Amino acid sequence: MSYAVGQELPAFIIESVSAEAMKKWAVFLRDPNPIHLDVEVVKAKGLGSRVINQGPANVAYVMNMLLAAFPGGRIEAMESKFVDNVYAGDQLQAGGIVTGVADGRVNCDVWLRADGQRLVISGTAAILTQLVL
Template identity: 50%
Template sequence: MDPATEGGFRVTAQDLPVWTLKIAAEPMVVLADLLCDANPIHLDPHAVAAAGLGDRVINQGPANVGYILNMLTNAFPEHRVARLESRYLANVRAGDDVEAGGTFVGGSNGQIDCSVWLRVREGAIAVAAEVTLKPRQT
């Protein structure tokens, strides 16, 4: 069996399917509560403006990584994340359309290595990451 084949899905050196979402401000309130993150840039557009960061609330970094994880789950449902190293590069704001995607870069013995990203559509890459996936245990 080819180690880059899993469940009839052939993984080759190619781009991963893109996952998209329009960012809303309301979930930021819930996530701020869950993360015990009282930073007002996630909740108050006036605080964002006062900080010189624009006029729309800024999404939490862990949520942005979560969108990448959603994309990976859709692309590789029989795998789990074994390693994730991410870098926050730009802000994601309420009202932004984001795309999570990436590229398969290698793998063996069922392991999959990917270079992944989250970007504001038609804009900057907000998160870049290197990920290793391993088959889920049954």
């Protein structure tokens, strides 16, 4: 498969972030932070009126987008910056754009947006698309 600088990657959509899934992520990540589990804690901290998704889950959405965009590829490096929170009920779209192609690697700018516009993650990724010796 060929890739070109400026090529937009296919979007990866999460229709609605699940508060129930956050409970499972909390167990998996051993993260008992109540902002993921108890809306009253979120309100008391002035962080909104819905529970907040775990950061690693949000990064996983971007990683899923990359793996779908590069079948058989491997994420060689990824940096992400958390810009805003993801809340229960948010619709998410992970996307990216190719910024470089060389030696079996594709470099991309990547992002995660909530509700079509609010940037929640920005970052970069390098995808190994073929074996480099």
